[in-house]
Amino acid sequence: MMWFFRYLLPWILAMAPAALTAGELIPTPEFSGHAIPTTEFPEGPADWRPILDTAALVVALSLASYFALVNRSRRNLLLLTVGSLCWFGFWRGGCVCSIGAIQNVSLAAVDPTYAIPVTIILFFLLPLVFTLFFGRTFCAAVCPLGAFQELICVRSIRVPRWLDHCLGLIPYIYLGAAVLLAATGTAFVICRYDPFVAFFRLSGSANMLLFGGCFVLVGLFIGRPYCRYLCPYGAILGLVSSVSKWHVRITPTDCIQCRLCENTCPYGAIQPPTIDQSPADRESGKRRFVALLVLFPLFLVFFAWLGTFLKVPLSRLHPEVRLAEQIREEELGIAEKTTDASDAFRNTDRPVMDLYKSAIARQNHFGRLGGWLGAWVGFVFGCKWIHLSLRRRRTDYRAERSNCVACGRCYRYCPNEQLRLGFIQDISELVPEENGNLKNEDRRSKTKD
């Protein structure tokens, strides 16, 4: 057993005095005829995989934009959707997706020690850039979550537009909370509560699968529930999309106001033309707008104030604060039992006071951040309120830019598209007289203006 002292002891002594009490090892024997094996580890994912994924993303985005804006083919889009679902969903396991990348980017912006991989940056950035020029074609056929929901939407029922507006605020609030929690290194909530990723992985915790299943059930009847009422990346893309260079159009030429497309969008993105207001309505609208503008800062302050109270629930999400609370409860004798984390903590030398100090500092930090989150919620609410009171005149049926996910369902309902594709010879084959009249009436009213 001399080898122990020849090789190990100098090292133990170098580590002394700690090594005298901890870390002593039974020496590995020197065998006469047996070589000490090296541990075999399976290889990680290949180097080229991220490159391939990025390339696939670029190709898919380009194709989606081409299919939606130039080719105007719902079938091609659908095929691409299936392809994307297979590649980005099932093959890639769903991670890291553009939606989740929000959190990595937030963390990287705040925490200089976190080196964000280039792939994640590109997954976050490329859809944004494409959306800036072509609208939400990413959502249409590239995003695996979108693709999944697109495909399961069997029988869609229409959500009333006012409800759509309200629920449409949730993504912004979710975005704010997700950024806050990610930037503080607390949690990646978007990933934690992603309903579909368990399907892509073909496994997951029972509760997550159940949750996903419920989402699927909802998705059968309500088009893209996640995209519309939760997706924080969709919220960003919606904003970008509203200033995009090009965008999906329902009709390839001019709208003839036939109203055939009116109910075709399962996502409630097609807006009917407006009817001019009476002067009295216009006046009250103006007054309301001014009142809202005045109330806006109050709104911000109120919600910010409210947000500061969130410091405890928010900070609870942080492991260190949770640990400090558990330890405290144990010390007061009100904890029912110890946890692994508290056991682990007690087995080390770290003083309890030190933990408390750090936890309290963190909690106070969350108090401030909660204020910001509250202000953001107030801002979102205020903006929506103001947005609702603003009126823009619309004369045609068209896809609302921020909500339209460029799925291409509406194309074929347009007589002009049918005409373009050569399915019909004349618009009157499709459009009843009544509707034609409407168009003329409208024209008349237009000329009056």
Add this chain to the structure above:
Amino acid sequence: MPNATQTKNRRGFLGDSMRVAGALATCSFFGYLAGRKGRNRELLWQIDPDKCMGCGNCATHCVLDISAVKAVQCFPMCGYCDICTGYFDVGYTELDTSAENQLCPTSAIVRTFIESKAGQRFYEYTIDPAKCIGCAKCVKGCALMNGSLYMQVMHDRCLGCNECSIAVACPTEAFCRVPAEAPYLMKRQAIPLVKKFSIR
């Protein structure tokens, strides 16, 4: 009419420039983020074995049916003990491989006799990754001795979730992101030993 078109053109141009500028600004910000740390390679999840307490959450909290985390043997650190506390249940009756004496619930540890020396018998213990479910029982057992058994995320199985569910459940924050070119970690104590044996 030409005036209108001109205005429209001008406005369109302005919009385009804004878009390009916005895109460029965003890109450069992200370029900064990417470039700040120099090497921005892919990151993978891994367990820092010095922080792992062997709680067993790896077996239950992985999104995979069978956890991506498995026990590994660091041979240069192993004492090749006859009475291996990682292999034998503390209530063993005989030092043999029969079921009632084994600690591992799936029999994933293979015990091989190597040689007998100065009255001591030495055995090699190898983990069969196909059977290992990552319950960390052997890791806790081995910690009573050398601690050569430890937990690692197996990258052929790990899906690389953006937020690792085991990391969230980990009581000691032992999970960390490691660069893809060095995807496995070693115990601090093992480093000199592994070096020593690899030189030989």
Add this chain to the structure above:
Amino acid sequence: MSSCIGATLFAAVVVGTYALYRLDPWANRGNDSPTRSALDLQDQFSIQPQLIHYLQTSEIPIPLDVVRAIAVGLEDRIYVAGDRTVYRFGSDGAGEVVLHTDGEPTCLAIGFNRHVAPGTFYVGVGKAIEVFLPNGEPLAVWHGLSDKTVLTSIAVSENDIYAADAGERVVIRFNPQGEIAGQIGRTDPDREMPGFILPSAYFDVAIGPDGELYAVNPGARRIEEYTSDGMLEGFWGKAGTAVDAFFGCCNPAHMAILPDGRFVTSEKGIPRIKVYNGFGEFECVVAGPSELGVRDSATVDARLEKNTQVFDIAIDSQGRILVLDPNTKRIRIFESRQEK
């Protein structure tokens, strides 16, 4: 149809919310799940109360940052080595520094009444033994040990001083002048000397009531008796998980001998202090993990950084067992229940 869809949607929302609520990301519920893979050390950890024949009667705080070794000197005064000093406690628990060593002491022994120089301090410091007069003045430093020396224990007999060297795996015998008079326990197949198996820096020696030398062979999990010229006289001890055996790779870590010749052993890993009779038969337990203030979670914690529990022991003339607790930096004093 639409009411059917509505009901489905409602049910989905309710079930989904419930599923989210049931989600257990932080493994809070993990603890009571029956599938948890716990390492069951309960039998080793909770010792049957009828086996515990001793009771902790008092506790003395030690005002040192590091405590290394404990010994009992003349008049039953307690000495603790650590922090480059040797610290003495009076009967009232008040203490004082009696001497300063050159480096960090690792072991300590004090000449008893029948020793050639009663009251002399022998302190193992690095690769040398520092010798001090009873008043704390330095007397000599005994060098002459090898480069690999790791001193882990010193014991004094009437005419000799034995030092356990974990580095060379021998017990070195000094005469009172500091000259090396012999080495005991080196592996020697000719004399059927198996040698000491020392996986760690725990290697204890002690002198029996009749001057015989006992040394722990932790790797073999036994205690061996030697003559002063290095002949192995006998040994006892068995490895195992039961309470009468020595657990783990290398135990006991410390040993002391009661005035009537019984042995007291201190194990590490699952800390246990036990009494064996002169023939090595298990008698009783002095203290188990819970008596020593060690949580059961600490023994199944796989981390290296965790607190390690190794308790040095010493015995005074009344047979009280003094346990040096490095966690709380206290001396725990155990007395037999019957005598109480």
Add this chain to the structure above:
Amino acid sequence: MMQPSSHYYPTVFLTALVAGLFSIAVCVLLWVNYIQRSGNLAEDVPQYLMLKESLRQQPDNAPLREKIRGLDLQLRQEYFRERRFTYHGVFLLLGGLATTLITARWAATLRRKLPMPDSISSRQDPDMQVARFAYPALAVLGILFTGSAILLVLSHQSLPSRLGEMARWNPPDTGLTGTLPTPNPAPAPDLATPEEIAVNWPRFRGPRGDGISAYSNIPTTWHASSGQGILWKAPVPLPGNSSPVIWGNHIFLTGATEERREVYCFDASTGTLLWQKEVPAGSPDSPPPKVTEDTGYAAPTAATDGRHVCVMFANGDVAAFDFAGNLQWHLGLGTPKNIYGHATSLAIYRDLLFVQFDQGSAKDGLSQLLALETSTGEIVWKKPRPVPNSWSSPLVVDNATPPQIIACGDPWVISYAATDGAELWRAKCLRADIGPSPVVADGIAYAVSEFPCLSAIRIDGTGDVTETHIAWTADSGLPDTCGPLVTPDYVLLLASYGTLTCYDKNEGGDPLWEMDFDGNFRSSPSLVENRVYLLSEEGTAWVVELGREMGQQIAEADLGEPCVTSPAFQDGRIYVRGAEHLFCIGLESEIKNQNVEGMAESE
């Protein structure tokens, strides 16, 4: 696409239905399998565990062993079989679901009706309609958010926001006490009792800061040169003008040089230096303080709450140790702007440590009074003080309601509530450099400085009490350093040039008598029974018996080295710090005993 309902429809629909049922079946099977499997590892089967346990009882039972092996094999096989089933089942399910979806969509497409726009008669402005419902809906959503936020907040009770509150924190009754184990009462902060404080010497000039001994068996004479009356003397490693404080058997002292600050703990019975700890620099970047010989680097006297000893140094560092000498906390308040050097001693009330940190000129606005938690060093409150640098020490009056802390500065004597620092009253009666510390007896505060007078202020006022609550003033024999000594009948002042002036305690006015001593005085006078102890800078001590007509010098003693600190009195002993040593002066009888013991020991 526009074809009418096709004849494929029934087939397609049926396929969708079958595929859907298949998927559901697979799903259920998988679920059952999942639930079963998690309880199927051998170690989770109670039967297996029971068998194993019985084997432990009877290790030689061979049939039992065989039974265990058989069961183990069976369980493991089952486990791995179920694992395989899950693996394949998932793909089956995926296939089934895909088929269901495709066919269901196909069926839906086949059944799709052509769009039929509503009639246009009832057309309203769509945006108006949206807005009409959206506003209230938004409001409801907002209320929902606010409500859930409030619920969240109410349902989460957490750590207190400050560490100091931690000790007293007790989470509110959650209403679940019926199901939870009854919570233990919050541990009361571990504080010394008033009785304990009264018999110790926890701060500058004793438990009440008035220099009055609780013991009467105090020696009156000693001579260091001959060793007469000296129980022991111990060298103090670093110089300092701070006085000893005592708790039980521990004597605490501080000493410092420009570079190093140390705390010493001596054994009161033997004079052994129990420990000696360096105080780490609290604010290493601050410049070293400018001090004079009169103050030095360790002028502030320590204070103890019986659990911790708190110390302060001229550079503004404050620290606390436990009695074993472990540093509990330390912080640097920054080097004070003080022309002679910071000399104000510390005071403690319950678990609060008071630091009177007067510095600069009054205009600088730098002076403040801080209250720190003794156990953590956390600042509980701080109050700015409208005064320039001063050298007087704050005084805690704990028997007043509310408890007060009185601090002197130029020109204000200000009283603060000890618990929260609220100002209670202030009186304008001091001028220039303020050295003597105030004393309170029987509801009257005595504050004095070299100019203009000694003032007796009733402490029950509020606001500015200069005009209303000053009982009397006196103006001869005013000290610049030594604090006043207030006996049951008299108020004594000891001027630094050696004049002891006695006033009637209730009337003031003209002195009753004066006595001159041949010495310079910076050590405040002390009282034992009716005897006044005076210690001169040169080391001579006088003991004076008090009388209404005249003081009677009854003894003279000699310390043998210069002394500027105030003595501490314990049972039969005086502890006093000289320039180099800490002396313990004891009764002759005790010294004899000790010698006898010593001889016995040496025999």
